[in-house]
């Protein structure tokens with residue numbers, strides 16, 4: 001038995017028709033973390049989540065949730081996870097409170113242990129408790145989906161693209177709630193296309209592309225792996241042609257007095273780059289640098305794959 005919240009070993013899926021959506025994916029989601037699962041469209045993220053949810057059958061490999069193998073102990077595995085799907089799914093004629101009560105009933109949560117109102121408060125829907133679900137806005141429906149996934153108090157919550165179509169303010173509220181849940185001990189897995197969000201929220205990030213795991217590491221380490229750095233230098237006179245130096249990976253003239261230099265930060269530091277500019281006889285008027293963010297890492301990791 002593993003201590004991981006989710007443990008995936010050699011997971012593979014070939015759909016009828018031959019599409020290989022997952023190809024030998026192995027990774028663990030440590031307990032207590034907010035874990036990001038990133039990948040371009042069609043990478044296989046939903047397939048992976050649907051396998052965990054018991055909606056798609058895997059072709060090879062094993063997966064366990066909170067120590068329960070999804071094939072050997074499907075009930076326990078299912079009780080250990082709450083999943084918020086991309087699609088909004090609930091009966092439009094039920095009210096939010098009814099929706100949660102019905103879901104709790106499906107999971108066999110005894111009446112005395114239900115906390116439907118508390119969940120609605122947490123997702124800022126208490127005032128809509130008795131409104132028809134069909135009258136809720138898109139963002140409200142999505143928050144209701146999150147509350148619905150939490151009715152059986154699972155230790156693991158999976159959010160598949162939770163902020164697609166949700167405005168910035170609601171997104172922030174949703175993330176506040178996710179952070180609260182996580183602080184209360186819930187392990188959170190989220191898939192997102194918003195790299196900034198993953199960078200801000202996730203302790204650890206796995207990237208899949210074309211059904212294969214490309215990387216799985218702490219967010220900080222992943223961001224730190226971006227080796228290219230760019231510095232823009234404004235000099236004190238017009239430059240006809242950019243100077244050459246071995247420490248520049250690339251140098252481009254942007255306007256008459258601004259040079260944009262790309263360098264490998266594991267080999268050279270900004271001081272050496274600036275010294276090389278001065279050595280070429282140019283005075284430095286202004287400098288600005290750009291830190292590589294997750295987007296850069298993501299692009300460099302997924303570029304050329306497959």
Ligand SMILES: Nc1ncnc2c1ncn2[C@@H]1O[C@H](COP(=O)(O)OP(=O)(O)OP(=O)(O)O)[C@@H](O)[C@H]1O
Nearest residue numbers: 015017019021039040041042043044045046047048
């Ligand atoms: N039921 C299915 N039958 C056949 N192929 C499928 C099926 N579901 C998904 N696929 C294919 O499997 C691949 C992975 O799809 P999946 O939905 O898992 O990707 P994803 O990473 O979740 O993408 P997105 O972010 O767009 O949802 C895609 O090429 C997709 O077309």
